[in-house]
Amino acid sequence: MSQTPTADELRNGLVDEILSRRSLPAEVERVMRRVPRDAFLPGLELEKAYTDQAVTIKENPDGPLALSCASVPSIVAMMLAQLDAQPGDNVLEVGAGTGYNAALLAELVGAGRVTTVDIDSDVALHARTTLNTAGYSRVKVIERDGLLSAWENAPYDRIIATVGVWDIPVTWWNQLADGGRLVLPLRWRGQTRSVALTRRGNSLVSDGVELCGFVPIIGQSGERTEPLNTDSTIRVHYDEDQDVDVDALTDTLADASLHEVLSDCRVGGEEPFDGVWLRATASDDRVCRLEVTPEALEKGLVRRPAIPVRSPALVEGDSLAYMTVHREGADLERPFQLGAAGYGTNGKALAHDLIAHIEAWSADRAAVPRLTVTPTADAAGGLSGHMIGKPESRLTLTY
Known part of the structure; x- marks a missing residue:
């Protein structure tokens, strides 16, 4: 008679499955093995909590896409690798979701600070409740439009968005420290890519672009x-x-x-x-x-x-x-x-x-473009490549 696997066994099995398809930094692997995803999905069957699939936590009555969901674990791990959060970092997450990603971030930054914001009151309450229950009460949860960011705890060493973003708002620019990293599912020309960007003065420069899919952020209509x-x-x-x-x-x-x-x-x-x-x-x-x-x-x-x-x-x-x-x-x-x-x-x-x-x-199938982002308000100057203009930011792609 087969024995029902425990949460720990299922969690480690999921991480092993992810590692069979992509490498992960040691610290990201460690926190993925440590933080119980099932604790952030109460009521869901244990086996489903540890499958590499998204889980809807709030349906959208006005459209086919969910208002909020728990992201695919392999995408979560990939974006955390892109973010490269370090012990002591001050991190902002836009899109609280279940609270699971914020818990992973809390493990990565240790004595640092994690703030997560969500526009939906039910989602913010869910995240606050599950984070408290799982022992992550030190994470700050704010109910707010994520496009406004969270000025209370700025500047941030790292900002990560877990919702699809069509344009990078000026508020995020203003609250990201020079040298800090921004990871977001950026949308242009009908596609979504998880882009890892480092701030260098008035430019954000990419060093990673990965295919992904996310629920679009509320409030952008481009x-x-x-x-x-x-x-x-x-x-x-x-x-x-x-x-x-x-x-x-x-x-x-x-x-x-x-x-x-x-x-x-x-x-x-x-x-x-x-x-x-x-x-x-x-x-x-x-x-x-x-x-x-x-x-x-x-x-x-x-x-x-x-x-x-x-x-x-x-x-x-x-x-x-x-x-x-x-x-x-x-x-x-x-x-x-x-x-x-x-x-x-x-x-x-x-x-x-x-x-x-x-x-x-x-x-050259492995080639990835460099994406340079500058504020639209800044005068264009000196960038070679193909430019895509948006209300608050300008994207320049170069191969």
Whole structure:
């Protein structure tokens, strides 16, 4: 008769699983093995508390995305590694969630200070309650709009956001010490990347960019989502600074102008190719995200995108092209070939432009851009690379 595993065994098993896929700093591994995630998810089955999955703690009555959730543990560990919090640090967390991440931070900084803020009163109360119960009463929990930060305990050596951020608010700049680190799920051109940034005067400079997904922070409205058909089963996601004419695009995917082209790029079954998206945003302001629902796929409304819910696309006027994946040839190591499907008047040219992005990525698949962020209020000066402007910050990407 098999014995039911204990919380300690399950927790260590989860950490071992994470370590089988990525390396972690010794201190991050230590705190992941020490802090009981189940204590921050009361009522959840023990086994579910130690699976590498997100857990919703508050549903959103107005939309499909949860208002708050416990993040995927492997993403938590990855972001803590990026943050590099040290003993004695003063840390701000934006997005209290369950309180689990704040407890991990408290273990990392030791005698330092951890402040966590959340705009939702229920979430803040949950975090306060679980932190107290688990023995982390020294963590300061504040119910507040995270975009305002927490001036009471500033300046901070480290700031970490556990919600998707579209623009970096000036308040965070003002409260991050020079030389301090900011880690956040930054959103641009329809994608979200966990970016690790170090403040150097009036610049934030990246040394790490990782794919992730997070619930968007409340209060930022620079992203747009519009349907491309009457059933709203095909949608385009784009930023407010992009020239996207949704009226011109309506029903473009339903016309007979499909143009398909394959690249010379092949990938393995477990090989990620999200770097195509990242590479394209470093030179092309037409990059958006295409979302195709299962209903649209079942009806055969479009040729299947590479990843139906989030495929990179190029949009221009009444035309668009998106990435596709085809199983072609007898290459067992890399059986899949990346391609593009173009629709509309200029769909053929857009498809070939997307192929150029795919092949640029394929030439150096491990390359990661340097992201430099400066306040929009500062005069631009001397930065080379592709700039994306937002109300409070300016992103410059360079390969």
